[in-house]
Amino acid sequence: MVMSKSRYIxxxxxxKSQLGWDDDLYRQVLNDLTKKxxxxxxxxTELKKVLAHMESKGFKVVTKKRGKGKNSPxxxxxxDKDQLDKLRQLWIAMKYRGYxxxxxxxxxxxxxxxxxxxxxxxxAIERLEWxxxxxxxxxxxxxxxxxxxxxxxxxxxxxxxLAALTFSExxxxxxxxxxxxxxxSCSVEALEQALDFTGLMLEKYEVQNV
Numbered sequence: 153m154v155m156s157k158s159r160y161i162x163x164x165x166x167x168k169s170q171l172g173w174d175d176d177l178y179r180q181v182l183n184d185l186t187k188k189x190x191x192x193x194x195x196x197t198e199l200k201k202v203l204a205h206m207e208s209k210g211f212k213v214v215t216k217k218r219g220k221g222k223n224s225p226x227x228x229x230x231x232d233k234d235q236l237d238k239l240r241q242l243w244i245a246m247k248y249r250g251y252x253x254x255x256x257x258x259x260x261x262x263x264x265x266x267x268x269x270x271x272x273x274x275x276a277i278e279r280l281e282w283x284x285x286x287x288x289x290x291x292x293x294x295x296x297x298x299x300x301x302x303x304x305x306x307x308x309x310x311x312x313x314l315a316a317l318t319f320s321e322x323x324x325x326x327x328x329x330x331x332x333x334x335x336x337s338c339s340v341e342a343l344e345q346a347l348d349f350t351g352l353m354l355e356k357y358e359v360q361n362v
Contacts, residue, residue, distance in 0.1 A: 158351030160199035161191045162310060163250075165354055167203065167211035168311040181205065192358045213250065229238060233353055235288040236276050239264070242295045242340075249347070251302045267294055296340055303343040304335035312336075315356040329354070 168178050177190045185205055186198045186242055194202070197325075207213070240260065241354070247255030261280055268277045271290055277283060283291070330349040332338055338346070 156351075157196055158348075158355050159197065159250065160203060160359070161353045161354050162306065162347065163213060164191055164199065164202055165310040165313045166306055169208055169312065170211055170308050171206060174231065192355055225304035234293065235285050235350070236283075239280070239288060239292050239295065242292065242299060245344070246295075246299055246302075249303070249344075264291055267291055284327065299340055300338070300343060302336065302338070303340075303347060307335040307343065307346055307350070310347075310354075314350050314353060317353060319353070319357070323353065323356075 172345060173181070182191070182194075182202060183189050185202055186194055188194055188198065191199060191202070203213075210302060240257075243252070243260045243263075244255050246252045252259070257280075262284070264280060265277055268283065268287055268291065269285065311331070314327075314331070330346050331341075332346070335343060339350070
């Protein structure tokens with residue numbers, strides 16, 4: 153999976169929190185691995201090396217649905233577009249952020265089949281287009297809950313490092329605008345905004361703590 157530098161930095165800070173490393177140990181590990189004490193100064197190859205080391209120490213990136221298919225397509229038929237595309241867009245967004253490994257239509261159909269069968273008195277489905285709007289709505293809400301849960305968990309892990317940064321006045325205004333706790337009560341859109349902001353700020357300011 154191709155990830156941005158900001159996403160690698162997010163994952164490394166999440167790993168730092170989950171592994172229980174203090175800042176001194178964290179900086180020492182970075183230096184031992186890359187001869188650098190800040191992720192900001194690393195290239196993607198170095199960030200991959202750090203993340204791989206953290207995974208070897210027990211950190212696990214939350215991913216499901218392995219596969220190599222292309223992302224689920226946007227519906228062409230306008231009559232079917234609204235609900236079905238909401239479901240597809242959520243699935244692709246989760247793939248983009250690394251929460252699932254397969255963003256394909258086949259993977260989405262497999263997940264939808266298992267969920268719809270459970271919600272539909274054990275009656276199986278064969279195509280997403282055959283689902284009624286009421287069932288699509290229920291699937292969208294199920295996927296939203298999953299997406300919110302994993303994003304909120306990431307923000308809980310990232311928040312201590314984010315809050316420790318010394319922001320400029322302009323960035324502090326954005327911090328108060330974008331970061332709203334508890335994260336588990338936030339919407340999908342608010343959490344996406346919070347994660348995007350956090351990745352940018354960690355990349356921008358992390359070197360200040362060296």
